Amino acid sequence: MSVRPPDPAGPPRPAPSSAPFTARVPGSKSITNRALLLAAAAVGTTRLRAPLVSDDTLAFRTALTGVGVRVDAAPHDAYWDVTGGGGAPAGGGRIWCADAGTAARFLPPFAAAGSGTFVFDGSAQLRARPSRPLTDALTRLGATVRTAPDGSLPLVVDAAGLDGGGLTLDGSLSSQYLSGLLMAAPLFRTPLVVDVAGLVSRPYVDMTLALMRHFGTEAAEGPDGRIEVRPGGYEAADLTVEPDASTASYLFAAAAVTGRTVTVPGLGAGSLQGDLRFVEVLRRAGARVEVTWDATTVTGTGRLRGGFDVDMGDISDTFMTLAAIAPLADAPVTIRGIGHARLKESDRIAVVARNLAACGVVTETGPDRLTVHPGRPEPALIACHRDHRIAMAFSVLGLGAPGVLTLDDPDCVGKTFPGFHAELNRLCPEYEPPAPGALATSGAAAPAPHRQ
Numbered sequence: 496m497s498v499r500p501p502d503p504a505g506p507p508r509p510a511p512s513s514a515p516f517t518a519r520v521p522g523s524k525s526i527t528n529r530a531l532l533l534a535a536a537a538v539g540t541t542r543l544r545a546p547l548v549s550d551d552t553l554a555f556r557t558a559l560t561g562v563g564v565r566v567d568a569a570p571h572d573a574y575w576d577v578t579g580g581g582g583a584p585a586g587g588g589r590i591w592c593a594d595a596g597t598a599a600r601f602l603p604p605f606a607a608a609g610s611g612t613f614v615f616d617g618s619a620q621l622r623a624r625p626s627r628p629l630t631d632a633l634t635r636l637g638a639t640v641r642t643a644p645d646g647s648l649p650l651v652v653d654a655a656g657l658d659g660g661g662l663t664l665d666g667s668l669s670s671q672y673l674s675g676l677l678m679a680a681p682l683f684r685t686p687l688v689v690d691v692a693g694l695v696s697r698p699y700v701d702m703t704l705a706l707m708r709h710f711g712t713e714a715a716e717g718p719d720g721r722i723e724v725r726p727g728g729y730e731a732a733d734l735t736v737e738p739d740a741s742t743a744s745y746l747f748a749a750a751a752v753t754g755r756t757v758t759v760p761g762l763g764a765g766s767l768q769g770d771l772r773f774v775e776v777l778r779r780a781g782a783r784v785e786v787t788w789d790a791t792t793v794t795g796t797g798r799l800r801g802g803f804d805v806d807m808g809d810i811s812d813t814f815m816t817l818a819a820i821a822p823l824a825d826a827p828v829t830i831r832g833i834g835h836a837r838l839k840e841s842d843r844i845a846v847v848a849r850n851l852a853a854c855g856v857v858t859e860t861g862p863d864r865l866t867v868h869p870g871r872p873e874p875a876l877i878a879c880h881r882d883h884r885i886a887m888a889f890s891v892l893g894l895g896a897p898g899v900l901t902l903d904d905p906d907c908v909g910k911t912f913p914g915f916h917a918e919l920n921r922l923c924p925e926y927e928p929p930a931p932g933a934l935a936t937s938g939a940a941a942p943a944p945h946r947q
C-alpha cells in the first residue's frame with residue numbers, strides 16, 4: 496500500500512472529490528459463518544446470497560463440506576446453496592480452522608452434538624487463542640474432549656450426542672463460546688440453560704439469537720439474563736448477507752480523515768451487526784453521519800475532534816480503526832473496555848500502541864484501555880502480526896499522513912476483505928494498492944518495504 500506524497504514540483508493535488516462514493520463492502524463474516532452452520536444443521540436447502548468470500552468463511556465452508564455438508568456455489572459466488580443434514584454431523588473428521596476464531600468456537604459444540612471423532616486444529620495464531628471456557632463447558636455437558644495442555648487447539652471431540660442441562664459460562668474472554676453453544680443447543684437431547692458471567696461483545700450474541708430465530712428456533716432469555724434453548728433443530732431459510740460493518744469502518748474512517756462522503760448500501764438501522772455503532776464514534780469525532788433503515792452515510796470534514804473517552808467493549812473489532820486515526824485528532828482519545836482484544840489475531844492493544852510509537856505517536860495503555868495523543872506520524876514500518884485489522888486500520892492512518900507508512904504484510908487483509916486495497920484506492924485515488932505478491936508476509940523472508 497502506498498499513498499503518494501504531494502510532488503512539490505508537480506501540479507497541486509486536487510481536493511478530494513465531494514461526490515458521494517458508494518462503497519462495495521463485502522458480506523459480514525459473522526453472519527456468513529453463522530448462516531453456514533445453521534443451514535448445515537437445518538432440514539432443506541438454504542440459499543445464502545452475497546456471502547463473504549474470504550479466508551475465514553472459506554475455511555468455515557471447507558470445514559462443513561469436510562463433514563458431509565453440501566455447498567453448491569453459483570458463478571462468482573453470488574450465492575451458496577447449503578443443503579443441511581437436518582442435525583449434527585455424523586462420522587467424525589479432521590477440521591482445519593485456519594485463523595478463524597468463529598470456526599474454532601462454533602464448530603466443536605456442533606460436532607459434539609453429533610457422532611464420531613472430530614479433530615480440530617488451526618494456525619499457530621489460532622492455537623494461541625484461548626478455548627478453555629468452551630472446552631470446559633462441553634466437558635461439563637458430558638462431551639469427551641481432549642485439548643492441548645492449556646485447553647486450546649488442537650482439540651479432539653469424541654462425540655456421542657449431548658444432553659443440555661444448566662451451565663455457567665465465563666463470557667469475559669470472548670462471546671464466541673456462548674454463540675457456539677447456543678447454536679448447537681437445539682440439537683441436544685434436552686434443554687440447555689446458560690447463565691453467562693461477564694459477557695463481552697454482547698451484540699454478537701444478539702446476532703446469534705436473531706439468526707437462530709431466522710432458521711426456526713426461538714431461544715428464551717429470562718429477566719435474570721439466563722438463556723434457555725429447547726431441542727428442536729432448524730429449518731432451511733434463505734438469507735441475504737449484509738455488508739460487514741467492521742469492514743465498513745475503514746471506509747467510513749477514510750471519509751472522516753479525507754473529507755469525503757461514503758455510503759454503504761444494505762447496512763442501516765435494520766442491521767444485525769453491533770459494529771455499525773462505530774459511526775456514532777465518528778460522529779463524536781466530528782463527522783456527519785446519516786443512518787437510514789438500509790444504508791449508512793458518513794461525511795468527513797478532513798479534521799478529527801478528539802478529547803473524548805469511549806467504551807468500545809461491545810464493538811472491539813472497530814477500536815483499532817479509531818485508535819489508528821486518533822493521532823490526527825486535535826486532542827487525546829481514550830478507548831476503554833477492550834481487554835479481550837488482547838486475545839484476538841494479535842494482542843491488539845499492544846500492537847496498536849507499538850505501531851503508533853514507531854510513528855512517533857504517544858500512547859498510554861492499561862489492561863483494557865488505550866489513550867492516543869495527537870501527533871504527526873513519522874515514517875514507520877507497520878508490523879501487522881498477520882492481523883487483518885492492523886493492516887486495514889493503519890492504511891487509513893496513511894491517508895492522513897501521506898508518504899510515511901509501510902505495511903509489512905498487506906496481504907493479511909484476506910482474512911475478511913481480500914479486496915481492501917483496491918476498494919480503498921477506488922475511494923481515494925491517491926492510495927496506491929500494493930502490487931500482488933510484492934510483499935512477503937511477516938515471519939517469511941524479509942519483505943520488500945512498500946511505502947505509503
Ligand SMILES: O=C(O)C1=C[C@@H](OP(=O)(O)O)[C@@H](O)[C@H](O)C1
Pocket residue numbers: 524525526597668669670671674695696699811812835
Ligand atoms: O461472534 C462473532 O462472529 C465474533 C465475535 C467477536 O469476538 P469476541 O466475542 O471474541 O469479542 C468478534 O471480535 C469476532 O470478529 C466475531
Ligand SMILES: C=C(OP(=O)(O)O)C(=O)O
Pocket residue numbers: 594595596597812839840884911
Ligand atoms: C477477532 C476477529 O476474528 P475471529 O475471532 O472470528 O477470528 C476479527 O475478525 O477481528
